[in-house]
Amino acid sequence: MSTPSIEMRKLTKRFGAFTALDHLDMNLEGAKCVGFLGPNGAGKTTTLKMLADMIFPTEGECFINGISAQQSRKRALADAGVLIESPEIYPSLTPRQAFNMVADLRGVPTAERKGRIEEVLTEVKMLEWADERVGRFSKGMKQRINIAAALLHDPGVVILDEPATGLDPRGMAEVRDIVRNLKKRNRLIFMSSHILQEVTDVCDEVALINKGKLLFYDTLPNVLSRFADGHATVDVGLARPLEDAGRVKDVAALPGVATATLLEPNRIRVKFSGGVEAQERLLETLVSWHIGVKSLSEPESALEEIYLQQVARGD
Amino acid sequence: MAAVAELPSSMSQIFQLTKNQYREYLSSRRYLALVGIVVAIGAILSFVVYHYHDTLQGPGGLLSSNLAFYGSVWAGALGLIVVLAAVFFGGDAIAGEFQNKTGYFLMGLPIRRATVYVGKWIAAFGASLSILGLWLAIVLLNGAAYFGTDFLPWQLVPSIILGIVYLMAVLGATFLFSSLFKTSAYGFVLTAILFLFGFTLLQDLVLGLVKIEPWMVISYASGAIGDVFATNINWGLAATVTTVSLGPRGGATITSYTPGVAEGVIIMLAYFVLSSVAGLLLFEREEFS
Ligand SMILES: Nc1ncnc2c1ncn2[C@@H]1O[C@H](COP(=O)(O)OP(=O)(O)O)[C@@H](O)[C@H]1O
Numbered sequence: 001m002s003t004p005s006i007e008m009r010k011l012t013k014r015f016g017a018f019t020a021l022d023h024l025d026m027n028l029e030g031a032k033c034v035g036f037l038g039p040n041g042a043g044k045t046t047t048l049k050m051l052a053d054m055i056f057p058t059e060g061e062c063f064i065n066g067i068s069a070q071q072s073r074k075r076a077l078a079d080a081g082v083l084i085e086s087p088e089i090y091p092s093l094t095p096r097q098a099f100n101m102v103a104d105l106r107g108v109p110t111a112e113r114k115g116r117i118e119e120v121l122t123e124v125k126m127l128e129w130a131d132e133r134v135g136r137f138s139k140g141m142k143q144r145i146n147i148a149a150a151l152l153h154d155p156g157v158v159i160l161d162e163p164a165t166g167l168d169p170r171g172m173a174e175v176r177d178i179v180r181n182l183k184k185r186n187r188l189i190f191m192s193s194h195i196l197q198e199v200t201d202v203c204d205e206v207a208l209i210n211k212g213k214l215l216f217y218d219t220l221p222n223v224l225s226r227f228a229d230g231h232a233t234v235d236v237g238l239a240r241p242l243e244d245a246g247r248v249k250d251v252a253a254l255p256g257v258a259t260a261t262l263l264e265p266n267r268i269r270v271k272f273s274g275g276v277e278a279q280e281r282l283l284e285t286l287v288s289w290h291i292g293v294k295s296l297s298e299p300e301s302a303l304e305e306i307y308l309q310q311v312a313r314g315d
Numbered sequence: 316m317a318a319v320a321e322l323p324s325s326m327s328q329i330f331q332l333t334k335n336q337y338r339e340y341l342s343s344r345r346y347l348a349l350v351g352i353v354v355a356i357g358a359i360l361s362f363v364v365y366h367y368h369d370t371l372q373g374p375g376g377l378l379s380s381n382l383a384f385y386g387s388v389w390a391g392a393l394g395l396i397v398v399l400a401a402v403f404f405g406g407d408a409i410a411g412e413f414q415n416k417t418g419y420f421l422m423g424l425p426i427r428r429a430t431v432y433v434g435k436w437i438a439a440f441g442a443s444l445s446i447l448g449l450w451l452a453i454v455l456l457n458g459a460a461y462f463g464t465d466f467l468p469w470q471l472v473p474s475i476i477l478g479i480v481y482l483m484a485v486l487g488a489t490f491l492f493s494s495l496f497k498t499s500a501y502g503f504v505l506t507a508i509l510f511l512f513g514f515t516l517l518q519d520l521v522l523g524l525v526k527i528e529p530w531m532v533i534s535y536a537s538g539a540i541g542d543v544f545a546t547n548i549n550w551g552l553a554a555t556v557t558t559v560s561l562g563p564r565g566g567a568t569i570t571s572y573t574p575g576v577a578e579g580v581i582i583m584l585a586y587f588v589l590s591s592v593a594g595l596l597l598f599e600r601e602e603f604s
C-alpha cells in the first residue's frame with residue numbers, strides 16, 4: 001500500500017489581472033487530516049478545484065499520489081474522493097442509484113458494491129434514506145450524501161471543500177463528526193474551512209492561507225505553541241465599574257498572568273498561561289476579591305487572535 | 316486502495332455514463348412531453364389524412380402512392396421532430412451541468428472530460444432515436460391502413476438513414492452550443508432558431524442573392540430525406556440542377572437545386588464532425604469555476 005500524498009508546485013491561478021492563488025507550494029504526505037484554513041476569498045476553493053482538475057492553473061502543477069491532475073485527471077482522481085462546491089446529484093435519482101453510477105464509473109467490483117454502499121450510507125447516517133429521491137433532501141442531507149459518494153471507493157486521499165459550511169449548527173456538528181471518523185482509516189484528508197475551531201477540532205495539521213498566499217503550514221501543536229507562546233486571553237466582565245483602577249495591577253501580578261488591561265470600566269482583559277488550571281485559580285482569586293465578577297469569556301487562543309487579524313486584514 | 320489499477324477503461328466509462336444518462340432522459344418529464352408532442356402531431360395528421368382521404372387519393376395527392384405518402388408525411392414532419400428532440404435532450408446537456416451543479420459531481424470522478432461529453436451525446440442520440448422510432452411507428456400504421464401490404468417501399472430505408480444522419484448533425488451542433496454557453500436557455504434558443512428558421516433563411520438568401528447551390532447549408536442537405544421518395548433519385552455527389560423559365564418567351568428563369576443523396580450525407584456528416592470536434596475541444600478547456 002502506497003502512502004497517500006498531495007503535492008502542489010508553484011500552483012498559481014489568475015482571473016484576469018486578479019491573482020486568486022499565488023505560487024502555492026505544499027507537500028502533504030501520509031495518513032492525516034490537514035486543515036486548509038483561510039477567510040472567505042482566500043483562495044481555498046480555487047486551490048482544491050485545481051487539484052480536482054475542475055479549473056486549470058495559470059502556472060504550476062499539482063499531483064495526487066504523484067500523478068499530475070493536469071496531465072491525467074482520470075488517473076490522478078482514481079484514489080481520491082472529492083467534494084467541492086456542494087454539487088447536486090440528479091434529483092430524480094435515489095442515493096443508491098447515484099452510488100451505483102459512481103461505482104460503475106469508478107469500477108467498484110460488483111461483489112463489494114452493495115456492502116460498500118450500505119457502509120458509506122451508515123457512515124453518514126443516511127441508510128434509511130437510501131431509496132428516496134435526492135431531490136427532496138435538505139441541504140444537510142444532500143451534503144452527507146455527497147460525502148458518502150466521495151468515500152464509496154474507500155479512497156486514500158479525501159479532498160473536502162468547506163464540508164460543513166451552509167449547514168445549521170446541528171448539521172455542522174454532524175459533518176464534523178463524520179470527518180473525524182474518516183481519520184480512523186489510513187487516509188490523507190485535505191479539508192478547507194474558514195472556521196478556525198473546525199480545523200483545530202478535527203485536523204492534525206493546519207495551513208493558513210490568505211489573499212492567495214500561504215502564510216504557514218505546520219502541525220497543530222507546533223502552530224499553537226508557535227503563536228500562543230502558551231498564552232490565552234479571557235475577558236472578565238464585572239457587574240459594576242471597577243472602583244479602584246489600581247486593582248488591575250494586582251490582577252497583572254497574579255501568578256501565571258502576563259498582562260491585564262482595563263478595556264472598559266467594567267471589563268478586564270487578562271492574558272495568562274497555564275491552561276485550565278490557571279484559569280480556575282484566576283477566577284477563584286478574582287471572585288474572592290468581591291469586585292463584582294459576573295462573567296468570564298471563553299478563552300481565546302493567540303491563534304484565534306492571529307486568525308481574526310488575518311480575516312480583518314482580508315476585508 | 317489499489318483503485319488506480321482497477322479503473323474501468325474510458326470506453327466502458329462512456330458506456331456506463333450513457334446508460335445512466337439514457338435512463339435519466341427516459342424518466343424525465345421532458346421525454347414524456349416530447350412523446351406527447353409526437354403523438355399529438357401523429358394524431359392530427361392521421362385525422363386530417365383520414366378525413367380527406369377521398370381527395371388525397373386523386374392524382375398528385377398525398378395518398379396517390381405510398382412514395383408520395385412517405386415523402387410528405389414521414390419526411391415532412393421529421394425535420395421538426397429531429398430538431399425538437401435535439402433541443403429537448405441536447406439543448407442543456409452541457410450547460411445544465413454547470414447551471415444545476417450536477418457537473419461538479421461528475422467532475423469529482425476519475426473520468427476524462429471527453430467521456431462526459433461523448434457519454435451524454437450518445438444518450439441524447441439514443442433518446443432522440445426512440446422518438447424518431449415513435450414517429451416512424453405512427454406513420455407506418457397509417458401507411459398500412461391505406462396501402463395494405465404495399466406499405467413498405469424500399470425508399471423508406473435510405474430515408475430513415477438520412478434522417479438519422481441529420482439527427483447526428485443537429486445534435487452535434489446542439490452540444491456545441493450547449494458547451495459554448497453556461498446558461499441552458501441559450502443552447503435551447505440557438506438550436507431552435509437556427510434549425511427551425513435560420514438555415515432555411517440562409518438557404519433562400521444564398522439561392523436568391525448569390526445564385527449558387529447552397530451546399531453549405533444543412534437544411535438544404537437535409538432535403539435528401541424526402542427526395543429519396545422521388546421517381547428519379549440522384550444518388551450522386553453532384554446536385555440535380557433544374558431551370559424553369561418563367562413567362563412564354565423564356566425571359567426570367569428560376570434555377571433550383573436538389574442535392575444528390577451522397578452529397579447530402581457528406582454535408583450532414585461534415586456538420587456532425589466539425590461541431591463535435593469543436594464542442595469536444597471547447598469542453599476540454601471548460602473550467603468548472
Ligand atoms: N471564476 C472566477 N472569476 C473571477 N474571480 C474568481 C473566480 N473564482 C474565484 N474568484 C476570486 O478568487 C478569490 C478566491 O476565491 P475562492 O478560492 O473561492 O476563495 P475561498 O474558497 O477561499 O473562499 C476570490 O476573490 C474570488 O472572488
Ligand SMILES: [Mg+2]
Pocket residue numbers: 041044045046161162
Ligand atoms: Mg470557498
